[in-house]
Amino acid sequence: MIKKPIFIIGAERSGTTMLQLMINGHSNIAIPYESSFIIHYYHKLEEFGDLTVQKNKYNLVSKILSFREVSKWNKTVEAESLELRGVTDYSGIIDLVFSEYARLHGKCRWGDKTPGYTPHIDIINKLFPDCQFIHIIRDGRDVALSLKKLWGSNSIIKNLEYWKETVVLAHKMGNMLDPTKYLEVKYEELVLNPQAVLEIVCQFLGEKYENEMINFQHRSKDVVGHLSVTHQNLFEPVNKSHIFKWKREMPNIDKCVCDSVTGSVLEEFGYERWHINHPLMILRKIYINIQEGLEWRLNTSMRKKGKLRRLQQLSSYSDK
Numbered sequence: 001m002i003k004k005p006i007f008i009i010g011a012e013r014s015g016t017t018m019l020q021l022m023i024n025g026h027s028n029i030a031i032p033y034e035s036s037f038i039i040h041y042y043h044k045l046e047e048f049g050d051l052t053v054q055k056n057k058y059n060l061v062s063k064i065l066s067f068r069e070v071s072k073w074n075k076t077v078e079a080e081s082l083e084l085r086g087v088t089d090y091s092g093i094i095d096l097v098f099s100e101y102a103r104l105h106g107k108c109r110w111g112d113k114t115p116g117y118t119p120h121i122d123i124i125n126k127l128f129p130d131c132q133f134i135h136i137i138r139d140g141r142d143v144a145l146s147l148k149k150l151w152g153s154n155s156i157i158k159n160l161e162y163w164k165e166t167v168v169l170a171h172k173m174g175n176m177l178d179p180t181k182y183l184e185v186k187y188e189e190l191v192l193n194p195q196a197v198l199e200i201v202c203q204f205l206g207e208k209y210e211n212e213m214i215n216f217q218h219r220s221k222d223v224v225g226h227l228s229v230t231h232q233n234l235f236e237p238v239n240k241s242h243i244f245k246w247k248r249e250m251p252n253i254d255k256c257v258c259d260s261v262t263g264s265v266l267e268e269f270g271y272e273r274w275h276i277n278h279p280l281m282i283l284r285k286i287y288i289n290i291q292e293g294l295e296w297r298l299n300t301s302m303r304k305k306g307k308l309r310r311l312q313q314l315s316s317y318s319d320k
Helices: 016-024 037-042 054-065 090-104 115-127 140-149 156-174 187-192 194-205 220-227 245-249 252-268 281-319
Strands: 006-009 109-113 132-137 182-186
Touching: 006 016, 006 115, 016 109, 016 132, 016 187, 016 194, 037 054, 037 090, 037 115, 054 090, 090 109, 090 115, 115 132, 115 156, 132 156, 132 187, 132 194, 140 156, 140 245, 140 252, 156 182, 156 252, 156 281, 182 187, 182 194, 187 194, 252 281
Parallel strands: 006 109, 006 132, 132 182
Antiparallel strands: none
């Protein structure tokens, strides 16, 4: 019997990994870094045929276990260790994979942290009607800054719009569920008072709070060691300097831009707005949009060149 799978969702760079590491520290719960395969194969299920057929089930499991993100889990799940005979659907196969991961860690309950699942609450809920969602929300301006420093766009407007669309959609979909299935937590509150927030999280999950959950940095290397460059802050205790960086690092003119793009949504989620006008704000928005257009053209050109090189390589190989 599936025991209420846990899904941590939220916009990227919102603290989803920190929350995952904290909950993973509970003696009952195991959450790997990310899975990313659930929605991917949900849309490809027809390719695998009838999942009551053993061969089809094994084929799907093999694909899942060789999936890029799954192959990076800190415990290797082997297809041979999964009892597929009693499984007849995709949900059961997913549960087998995650339950085996939890068993390898000596735990009885599993969860998942994949930010890409955030717009797909409906599909996850369909697959696991008794699952629970924890949506972590961070100030969109800090998310935009963090994305810009790493793998996001150089356009703060584009990053903000991504944050706005993600959190608003998750908030609306989540609030359509029973309150026992959906919980929102603030990244800033988790940083400022981790024990209080984790006690609320544990109460929601029906688990007893454990002090070891706060000491996530001791387990970070095992879970996200392969991503130490992008998650370097997770190898140290909770640091209050990581909240509201936009106040210290963002130019006043960009603070105005942020407020014009998503001020009402920030306010809706309890974040303060920047009400000081800047005379050049309109020109700054135009410049950012032009810069974004150039970035898009450059990326498109590079992708086309990459495809061309690949075709040339294949052509050269076929001529040999």
